[in-house]
Amino acid sequence: MIDYVKGVLVEIEPSHLVVETNGIGYQLLCANPYRFSVEKDQTIKVVTHHYVREDFERLYGFKDKKERSLFEKLLSVSGIGPKGALAVLAAGQTDQIVEAIEREDEALLTRFPGIGKKTARQIILDLKGKLDDFTSTSLFEVDVKAVKQESDNLADALEALKALGYVDKELNKVKKKLVEEDLETDEYIKRALALMLRT
Secondary structure (H helix, E strand, O other): OOOOOEEEEEEOOOOOOEEOOOHHHHHOOOOOOHHHHHOOEEEEEEEEEEEEEOOEEEEEEEHHHHHHHHHHHOOOOOOOOHHHHHHHOOOOOOOHHHHHOOOHHHHOOOOOOOOOOOHHHHHHHHHHHOOOOOOOOOOOOOOOOOOOOHHHHHHHHHHHHHHHOOOOHHHHHHHHHHHOOOOOOOHHHHHHHHHHHHH
């Protein structure tokens, strides 16, 4: 088990980060990679989950152990794979997700890519009453803002959302509202997800 990777953040893509340590670049798939933008070209520590299957091996990266723990709880649900778990985490609305599970709100859960009614029901059955640790603070807090052009930020956010499984039809519905705002990439992603979860 690889518990974390510590090194220089050399690349940020819509679906992953690349952290270089000892001459090796580790590709870390994560929810909303642009949350790490402020740390580009700096030494960072990324908590990881080493996902291994017979024909599939990936490293997933997280801001902290609490976020990884929620990812692992979601993975424990039958019918949810890593991509589905990341899509839920990318919303950054931990309290809202936990609340939806507690009140058995299948409609909200099915708004995430790859989660149908059957899987939403399974999430509720498996996790209801077991997520008290995730309601006190948001997992997605950014201390400092990096300066980028608005159009680039929005374009990067839309690419990251596509990497999570959202389609153009869904994104176009919220894009009109997003262009009116001047946000960082990670904030555009959270705002877009908040708008899509409301509809």
